[in-house]
Amino acid sequence: MMRIYLAKDLLSANKNDADTVRSILLENNMLMINLIGSPGSGKTSLLEATFKNLTQHKKVVIEGDLFTAEDAERLMPYCDKVIQINTEGDCHLLAGQIRQLIIQDQLMFADLLVVENIGNLVCPADFDLGEDIRVTVISVTEGNDKPRKYPLAFKNASAVIITKTDLLPYCDFSISRAEEDLHRINPDLKIFTLSTYNNMGMTEWIQWLTDQIKLKNGSV
Amino acid sequence: MHELTVANSLIESIASDAKNRGILKITRISVLVGELAGVSSGHLSFALDNLRAGTILENALIEIQNVAAKATCNHCLEPFKVRAPFFECPACGKIGFPDSKSKEVHIAFYEGE
Numbered sequence: 001m002m003r004i005y006l007a008k009d010l011l012s013a014n015k016n017d018a019d020t021v022r023s024i025l026l027e028n029n030m031l032m033i034n035l036i037g038s039p040g041s042g043k044t045s046l047l048e049a050t051f052k053n054l055t056q057h058k059k060v061v062i063e064g065d066l067f068t069a070e071d072a073e074r075l076m077p078y079c080d081k082v083i084q085i086n087t088e089g090d091c092h093l094l095a096g097q098i099r100q101l102i103i104q105d106q107l108m109f110a111d112l113l114v115v116e117n118i119g120n121l122v123c124p125a126d127f128d129l130g131e132d133i134r135v136t137v138i139s140v141t142e143g144n145d146k147p148r149k150y151p152l153a154f155k156n157a158s159a160v161i162i163t164k165t166d167l168l169p170y171c172d173f174s175i176s177r178a179e180e181d182l183h184r185i186n187p188d189l190k191i192f193t194l195s196t197y198n199n200m201g202m203t204e205w206i207q208w209l210t211d212q213i214k215l216k217n218g219s220v
Numbered sequence: 221m222h223e224l225t226v227a228n229s230l231i232e233s234i235a236s237d238a239k240n241r242g243i244l245k246i247t248r249i250s251v252l253v254g255e256l257a258g259v260s261s262g263h264l265s266f267a268l269d270n271l272r273a274g275t276i277l278e279n280a281l282i283e284i285q286n287v288a289a290k291a292t293c294n295h296c297l298e299p300f301k302v303r304a305p306f307f308e309c310p311a312c313g314k315i316g317f318p319d320s321k322s323k324e325v326h327i328a329f330y331e332g333e
């Protein structure tokens with residue numbers, strides 16, 4: 001009998017791919033956002049509204065969905081290129097897929113690459129895609145318990161966007177309670193509250209995002 | 221759902237290492253699953269049982285151990301056991317960040333002949 005100590009992390013392949021993505025982004029001064037959130041939290045609507053206000057920059061989106069290209073079609077008018085990945089069942093995207101698409105589809109020309117991950121607060125939280133910024137979206141209709149129920153989706157994020165604030169009068173959702181829980185999970189989180197329906201709060205988010213793009217491409 | 225990917229990676233890693241060493245049969249495997257790795261031991265065990273038929277691992281005893289999440293406090297530097305969802309240090313209440321082992325799935329060792 002022989003005993004072999006391998007000490008191999010089985011998730012390391014994704015970590016290596018994420019490092020490769022990071023170096024490609026750095027070389028090309030491109031900012032990448034990994035957008036995470038439940039199905040129906042408003043990720044695609046947020047991107048539509050964001051891109052309408054971000055006319056100065058070259059924008060590319062990688063859309064992750066189990067099936068259909070509906071989100072990609074929605075975003076097409078507002079950005080320079082949209083790539084759809086259909087995972088046909090997989091619950092999250094992998095860094096290797098992002099690396100391959102950036103190279104294969106020549107996405108390096110963009111100032112901003114947004115990856116809209118599969119609608120899910122569990123699995124995407126565990127997989128680093130090599131992004132500069134992870135943004136997690138929650139909507140006021142989902143309820144106040146989401147940060148406490150899915151802490152890892154917020155622990156590793158740089159920013160959280162609370163969407164659909166126009167529906168606050170009809171929901172039992174407290175913004176201050178959400179902010180308190182989110183900052184207990186991650187004190188460094190930047191929190192935005194906005195509505196893409198009436199545009200309240202959009203300016204602050206767009207300004208922050210523009211600053212991040214400038215910081216990455218060295219124009220500040 | 222990604223337990224299937226992890227199980228595949230485990231089988232491929234061990235089979236390839238064993239081949240290089242001239243090992244023909246795997247008898248025992250020890251796997252460590254970090255509490256915050258996002259991998260369920262039960263689902264991993266189920267995936268392995270479905271994937272290992274016909275491989276060098278077919279008859280191996282598979283032991284999967286959970287590794288409790290630990291963190292070090294950013295403020296008082298004390299190590300502590302993480303209690304989700306808040307990751308707060310029980311001594312001073314400040315936030316700690318989990319160590320890498322809490323987020324990894326490791327093959328500790330395997331035995332073969």
